[in-house]
Amino acid sequence: MTDTPTPESLATDLCDLLDIEEIDTDLYRGKRGKDGYGRVFGGQVIAQALQAAQRSTDAPKIAHSLHAYFMRPGNEDFPILYRVVRDFEGKSFATRRVIAMQKGQPILNMACSLQIPEQGLHHQDTMPDVPGPDDLKTDTALRAEMVDRIPERFRRNFLKARPIEIRPVSPRAWLNPVKTEPRQQTWFRIAAPIGDDPALHRAILAYASDMALLGTGTLPHGVNWMTHNLQTASLDHSIWLHEDFRADEWLLYACDSPWAGHARSFNRGQIYAQDGRLVASVAQEGLMRLRE
Template sequence: MKASVQELMNLFDLEQLENNLFRGQSEANGQRSVFGGLVAGQALLAASRTVDDARPVHSLHAYFLRPGDFNVPIVYYVDRIRDGKSFTTRRVDAIQHGRPIFSLAASYQVAEEGVSHQSVMPDVPGPEGLENDEGIRMKLVDRLPEQFRKDFLTDRPVEFRPVTPKDSISSEPQDPVREVWFRVVDRVDANPMTQRALLAYCSDFGLMGTAMLPHGMNFWQPNVQCASIDHAMWFHNDFRIDEWLLYRSDSPFSGGSRGLNFGSIYRQDGTLVASVAQEGLMRLHPSDSPTE
């Protein structure tokens, strides 16, 4: 297994401290705080480890409360709110330094048949032949502030191949739509609950930036302050995180220093596997003022 993927899987190997109490390791990835997708994925996995495997998660709703400290582990307390005949509900608080940094509620359901429909996958080129994000990052790195360059080029466990590459550093307005193929770059032999936790992790990559596109904003501008506010996901069908998935995101609205983003994730055969929604802070400061 590639080293970067092994490191990722180590992050999703939660330590059980006591009934309903788990601990996960954090990591620095060039941001000021712990990556939100990591906290969401670990929290979902902690909740899932208190639920029977026959009841897969079908939705989560979460709020980011405080920046996470990547220098210390994260403790997850799971509240077993309800175990019903068909549905199970869990609430999770992620705790650092004695205070919650993240709160998640997740719902699980016994598998059952029912009427079904789904949106059609966008008609886009497949991932084969598209340039991966590593090559794109190499072209952009010289335009980044010096302090971001090392982390920008770090080997990553998830590969992204944009259908239509966008200049993520440009200040030119662009349409608020992204379409990108992604997968974990090595085989992941993990159970379905871990696969879904890893999808929660991946779903936070680039999503908030969709709302920034029409305004020429990006994460590396010193006068831009950005942070995830909330995150919601609905899981529809099974998938493998090491096989290509298409992530289409769009932003219908921004205002009040917040941007709203929606996403749909498809398997290569066109099956919709998950839907995502997130609102994020995207505050633009005067160029001569601090961002904190």
């Protein structure tokens, strides 16, 4: 029996995972994850690719948007190489292309834009009125409450310790899903305080943005991967970074899914700081195939 990892060790492991290695000019190597499930989490690839784009650009330009396409699933048995192409370097903006490679094949293509900070006209959507994180149970606690009813083949993945602490506003009905509107809100943060590197905080948000989003599209159909033969995978992923934030402080992820069809689901997310600022927006189309 292994000891349960501490929040501090989980946070340290995630920061280490996102600390990519420069092996040549505009060529980086991403470390392997430790989940042991074979397939690389899409948020890891996005976050490492963002780090590659950020490290190829001198301050003060900072990332404000990225658009990525997943082409092949990543394999945990091998590191991922990230090739950066410097498409544009202007006075105010810079554009980078990042190609993530494994075993000689691309698994993700990403375009990233970076900008020198400046002031301008401002407006934003209002943060949803939901209970705060201190009034909600953690996702870990909610899962532990139903462990005896989870099929044995799902328990390891269902109960694994995660570096991102999650507190859902409306917990999902994993065992008896019912059809609900395609909306959900979730508070999240990295499991323990980290340093002050804003590029790392952006990478952690990118990592976490691939959690909960795709599942929003399953809600109106009353299905999930535990109760149905459901195949899901991220097809693309876009993030717009609006304001400064800390990933070790609570962020609210408000997601909705306005459309699904043709074995695809379109999902959107808005990420708010606890003080009500809209700090990021996310959009993703994913595979949502219900097999016979």
